[in-house]
Amino acid sequence: MILAVDVGNTRIKAAVFEDNTLLESFVFLKTALEKSIENILEKYKNTTHLVIASVSDVEKQAFISFKDAVNIHFVSQTDPFPFVNCYETPQTLGIDRMVLAAGAILQYPNQNRLVIDAGTCVTYDFIDENDNYLGGAISPGLRLRYESLHHFTAKLPLLTLEKPKRFIGKSTSESIHSGVVNGLVFEIEGCIAEIKGQYSKFIIILTGGDSVFLAKRLKNTIFANSNFLLESLNQTFQYKIKND
Ligand SMILES: Nc1ncnc2c1ncn2[C@@H]1O[C@H](COP(=O)(O)OP(=O)(O)O)[C@@H](O)[C@H]1O
Ligand SMILES: CC(C)(COP(=O)(O)O)[C@@H](O)C(=O)NCCC(=O)O
Ligand SMILES: [K+]
Structure with missing residues (x-):
């Protein structure tokens, strides 16, 4: 399972995926980031990867506490893109x-x-x-x-x-x-x-x-x-x- 996290300038949106199926989605504010991710990972214990795209000032550091539980990938310009x-x-x-x-x-x-x-x-x-x-x-x-x-x-x-x-x-x-x-x-x-x-x-x-x-x-x-x-x-x- 993958937990995808979209950090926008207003809110954070997240969703758990099993292959291409979206199981559940969530919306929360930056101030609730750590607690919300913790709750999602608690509920979806089979999550193996945390994939994050951020256009806000939320940096890699904000996710550091999850590094032992899941693989963390911050999407960046150096990733392969199909265009x-x-x-x-x-x-x-x-x-x-x-x-x-x-x-x-x-x-x-x-x-x-x-x-x-x-x-x-x-x-x-x-x-x-x-x-x-x-x-x-x-x-x-x-x-x-x-x-x-x-x-x-x-x-x-x-x-x-x-x-x-x-x-x-x-x-x-x-x-x-x-x-x-x-x-x-x-x-x-x-x-x-x-x-x-x-x-x-x-x-x-x-x-x-x-x-x-x-x-x-x-x-x-x-x-x-x-x-x-x-x-x-x-x-x-x-x-x-x-x-x-
Ligand atoms: N609870 C909410 N809080 C803030 N904006 C909301 C809310 N519900 C709907 N919106 C609308 O969503 C827009 C922000 O969209 P969103 O996709 O969350 O932005 P971003 O990806 O930039 O964080 C705002 O223009 C606002 O009108
Ligand atoms: C234009 C944006 C601020 C949109 O962010 P959002 O509304 O999704 O929070 C973001 O895509 C951004 O910071 N872009 C950098 C400039 C550019 O795309 O050319
Ligand atoms: K936008």
Whole structure:
């Protein structure tokens, strides 16, 4: 069994896999990292490997207490990945985006793919049918948009995510919900339209903490899967074992 751990900038997501089957998934905060992993390993005693991808400031050291119980692998740029990396600064590419690209290739072979991860940030990653990782885009995620409107102004309240009542906001809060939610929906649809101008066919995978909320509001056919990064992490590790 493998315990895959995705350390994002907001939350930590983890899942236990038996081969390609996800047995259970978990979400927790950085402050609960050690205790949560300990509980999972206690419940799934047959776990042999802990596979971690981190884009946060959580370092290898945070997992050191588990080193006698399981093999620990921190996914890094030096691992084998199933794509040609065409990013001009490959050394600065987020490890989460590399794992997503690998997962897109391994789960959806021989086709163009757009992966959208709506987390703290929204990341867009495009991998063509010849398995070239071409790059993409980074923009603020939903919660970050609400927080920055509040943080950088004197008068705007901090709101939490809500579906807009109507497009033309009739109050400060309606205007904020409309701007934040519709703004991101238009951005995603605009990005998809832009890529459609360049590639006639591609699949779209939507993941991240806001994927379910956003999928309901998008016109395009999209594979929304909140566990896509964890599944990809498991597959990237299997790929490493086969190709190292
Ligand atoms: N309990 C929660 N705490 C924080 N964010 C949440 C929660 N539930 C849903 N979200 C949404 O999830 C998004 C963060 O997604 P997530 O995939 O966890 O980010 P990351 O991978 O960057 O840590 C936020 O924009 C927020 O709207
Ligand atoms: C863009 C990100 C902050 C997204 O992180 P997340 O929203 O998943 O927490 C992360 O992929 C990252 O730190 N990337 C490095 C820059 C790059 O990918 O070019
Ligand atoms: K993201």
